[in-house]
Amino acid sequence: xxxxxxxxxxxxxxxxxxxxxxxxxxxxxxxxxxxxxxxxxxxxxxxxxxxxxxxxxxxxxxxxxxxxxxxxxxxxxxxxxxxxxxxxxxxxxxxxxxxxxxxxxxxxxxxxxxxxxxxxxxxxxxxxxxxxxxxxxxxxxxxxxxxxxxxxxxxxxxxxxxxxxxxxxxxxxxxxxxxxxxxxxxxxxxxxxxxxxxxxxxxxxxxxxxxxxxxxxxxxxxxxxxxxxxxxxxxxxxxxxxxxxxxxxxxxxxxxxxxxxxxxxxxxxxxxxxxxxxxxxxxxxxxxxxxxxxxxxxxxxxxxxxxxxxxxxxxxxxxxxxxxxxxxxxxxxxxxxxxxxxxxxxxxxxxxxxxxxxxxxxxxxxxxxxxxxxxxxxxxxxxxxxxxxxxxxxxxxxxxxxxxxxxxxxxxxxxxxxxxxxxxxxxxxxxxxxxxxxxxxxxxxxxxxxxxxxxxxxxxxxxxxxxxxxxxxxxxxxxxxxxxxxxxxxxxxxxxxxxxxxxxxxxxxxxxxxxxxxxxxxxxxxxxxxxxxxxxxxxxxxxxxxxxxxxxxxxxxxxxxxxxxxxxxxxxxxxxxxxxxxxxxxxxxxxxxxxxxxxxxxxxxxxxxxxxxxxxxxxxxxxxxxxxxxxxxxxxxxxxxxxxxxxxxxxxxxxxxxxxxxxxxxxxxxxxxxxxxxxxxxxxxxxxxxxxxxxxxxxxxxxxxxxxxxxxxxxxxxxxxxxxxxxx
DNA sequence: ATCACAATACTTTTT
DNA sequence: GTATTGTGAT
Numbered sequence: 104x105x106x107x108x109x110x111x112x113x114x115x116x117x118x119x120x121x122x123x124x125x126x127x128x129x130x131x132x133x134x135x136x137x138x139x140x141x142x143x144x145x146x147x148x149x150x151x152x153x154x155x156x157x158x159x160x161x162x163x164x165x166x167x168x169x170x171x172x173x174x175x176x177x178x179x180x181x182x183x184x185x186x187x188x189x190x191x192x193x194x195x196x197x198x199x200x201x202x203x204x205x206x207x208x209x210x211x212x213x214x215x216x217x218x219x220x221x222x223x224x225x226x227x228x229x230x231x232x233x234x235x236x237x238x239x240x241x242x243x244x245x246x247x248x249x250x251x252x253x254x255x256x257x258x259x260x261x262x263x264x265x266x267x268x269x270x271x272x273x274x275x276x277x278x279x280x281x282x283x284x285x286x287x288x289x290x291x292x293x294x295x296x297x298x299x300x301x302x303x304x305x306x307x308x309x310x311x312x313x314x315x316x317x318x319x320x321x322x323x324x325x326x327x328x329x330x331x332x333x334x335x336x337x338x339x340x341x342x343x344x345x346x347x348x349x350x351x352x353x354x355x356x357x358x359x360x361x362x363x364x365x366x367x368x369x370x371x372x373x374x375x376x377x378x379x380x381x382x383x384x385x386x387x388x389x390x391x392x393x394x395x396x397x398x399x400x401x402x403x404x405x406x407x408x409x410x411x412x413x414x415x416x417x418x419x420x421x422x423x424x425x426x427x428x429x430x431x432x433x434x435x436x437x438x439x440x441x442x443x444x445x446x447x448x449x450x451x452x453x454x455x456x457x458x459x460x461x462x463x464x465x466x467x468x469x470x471x472x473x474x475x476x477x478x479x480x481x482x483x484x485x486x487x488x489x490x491x492x493x494x495x496x497x498x499x500x501x502x503x504x505x506x507x508x509x510x511x512x513x514x515x516x517x518x519x520x521x522x523x524x525x526x527x528x529x530x531x532x533x534x535x536x537x538x539x540x541x542x543x544x545x546x547x548x549x550x551x552x553x554x555x556x557x558x559x560x561x562x563x564x565x566x567x568x569x570x571x572x573x574x575x576x577x578x579x580x581x582x583x584x585x586x587x588x589x590x591x592x593x594x595x596x597x598x599x600x601x602x603x604x605x606x607x608x609x610x611x612x613x614x615x616x617x618x619x620x621x622x623x624x625x626x627x628x629x630x631x632x633x634x635x636x637x638x639x640x641x642x643x644x645x646x647x648x649x650x651x652x653x654x655x656x657x658x659x660x661x662x663x664x665x666x667x668x669x670x671x672x673x674x675x676x677x678x679x680x681x682x683x684x685x686x687x688x689x690x691x692x693x694x695x696x697x698x699x700x701x702x703x704x705x706x707x708x709x710x711x712x713x714x715x716x717x718x719x720x721x722x723x724x725x726x727x728x729x730x731x732x733x734x735x736x737x738x739x740x741x742x743x744x745x746x747x748x749x750x751x752x753x754x755x756x757x758x759x760x761x762x763x764x765x766x767x768x769x770x771x772x773x774x775x776x777x778x779x780x781x782x783x784x785x786x787x788x789x790x791x792x793x794x795x796x797x798x799x800x801x802x803x804x805x806x807x808x809x810x811x812x813x814x815x816x817x818x819x820x821x822x823x824x825x826x827x828x829x830x831x
Numbered sequence: 832a833t834c835a836c837a838a839t840a841c842t843t844t845t846t
Numbered sequence: 847g848t849a850t851t852g853t854g855a856t
Contacts, residue, residue, distance in 0.1 A: 162845090162846075163845090163846080164846095196846065197846080198846050199846090222846095223845085223846095295845090295846050296846090298846085299846095359844075360844080360845075360846095362843080362844065362845090363844080363845065363846075462843070462844075463842080463843055463844075464842095464843080464844085465842065465843090465847085468847075485845085519833095522833075522834065522835095524832085524833065524834090525833090526832060526833045526834080527832090527833090528832060528833085529832080529833090566832085567832085644846095645846070663843090663844065663845095664844080665843090665844045665845070666844090666845090684843095687843055687844080688843090689843065690843085699844095703844080725842080726840090726841065726842060726847090
């Protein structure tokens, strides 16, 4: 069979396993996702399963998309030309599949099919509002903790009625949970956890539906199974039915989402719940060199309570791992830019083959600056989330308000953006009035428009009354048009009416960029013109920026260790190997959290195919203040003979050695000669012509300072900037 | 009462 | 470096 040709015996065994519960446990780089996609193709083309009976679940939309592409390619290769068949595999994240199911079955649920999904900013504002109503001071009790407590409860399928409060903290959580849930209901909104919770309840409480879904999806496949939480696991069990073909693939050592409820013990549960499940292990690694695997094993072997794994490869030893201690985070970033520059020049490595990984998004800043300064392109995953930007949230809030005028969170966001003289006091008056008249805030606004002297009008008077009714009138105007206008036309209309461009575009570069973001959102809305506002808003809530990597650009990728899961790169840099960053400070007092930090490092190491660079900084700015940092304890666990560079822990308290460290850095990088000198006329493809002010050979590369003819002064790395010498 | 700007406090990871 | 709060001017 052509489909199975390129697979090894273990992989083939997994792909062709008889239908039934199958648990594939495998290390990184062993072809887990490959096995999953081959299994789908195998079911369709060899077993003859209609593809619409197959459901495959992953954790990001990007992974789902990629899975779809791979399956399509495999079916093409196996000469199975059922184009229709391949497109009907249900592929998606747990959340998107649940969102669809809830939409379909909304009549049975306590919300309408037009429900919206609240992201965490929206959720946070509901928590804040609940705090206010309960007279809880957010300074005394952290909203995030309570929010986290509610989320954890929901992930464990603990609804309000089952929530027992055995201590003070839990009692507060219970009270806020109650208010919060009520607010979601009033707003016809769900949070991420509700999507799972309601889907599980729906299947549990409706025998007919459960059977219907079980018959519809006879074959269920799950990737990254170790990252499922209780709700997701129970959902799977309900979907799977009595004779399940449930094929799950995972690696407990790569479980990195415990903090959002994921429980790798689901792997044990699976074995208990399905005692006849076939267990298949994939041991061979196809990704990394043995050096990298040895380092990865040395790190992960320190974790207690795990099944030891031997990772082996036929790729050979490979190059040693490079360890580098930089002076601070800027130096760290500079080292990376220069190293990548050197690799691309000297070893003809593609910039796109490099990835830089870090523990926290904030660490990307120094990197971005360094890349920008060098004039080198980069791709960044997540970080400043597109849909999290202020201007995007504003526009979406307007759309959401028009979609559902009773959406209070959206209303409060836009009611005074841009400022229209509706301040805190006025809003308070509106909400008070609404509560007294038993109306939603929108209804109160409407009554002010139609009858300014009516019940509401008597409570809200004068300037306040006029400001509110003006806005109410505007809102009604949009609502009247929502049926006839497409989403992008609606955006145009709103933007024009509120003069939004003038509000965000202050003439600065950022202002222009913000307006550009609005236009980008408008372009996205155009694509959804046929599908309607509900679908568009769902897309906006569930498609994260982790999914929007520009594939076309051949440039290094910057991403968090979490976002790196499931990816691979020939060359990987992991930065911030400092105690407090990786492992993160907040994990110090929790052994399980520390184990997870270690797994995170393990995930990072095992992303590398050929070369691994580990970096840390002697001094690091955090929260504005610069502090000295110790090396990460994880570095102690690396096998010394596979490391090149100096072990940072030996120098953490030794100032003299720091200079030696610096010397090592200089000698490790090939000498570069200066090609430029002060006074030279040069031309840059972007910045135009200019005069060289000074030049300096640094880190094996030449850094040139140029004053361009438009008056701008720039520091550029000569090898990257593509400078042309005009005159000597 | 609202707005603009300044001072202040806080910063894990994400569907 | 950013979200929230505080202050003075309008």
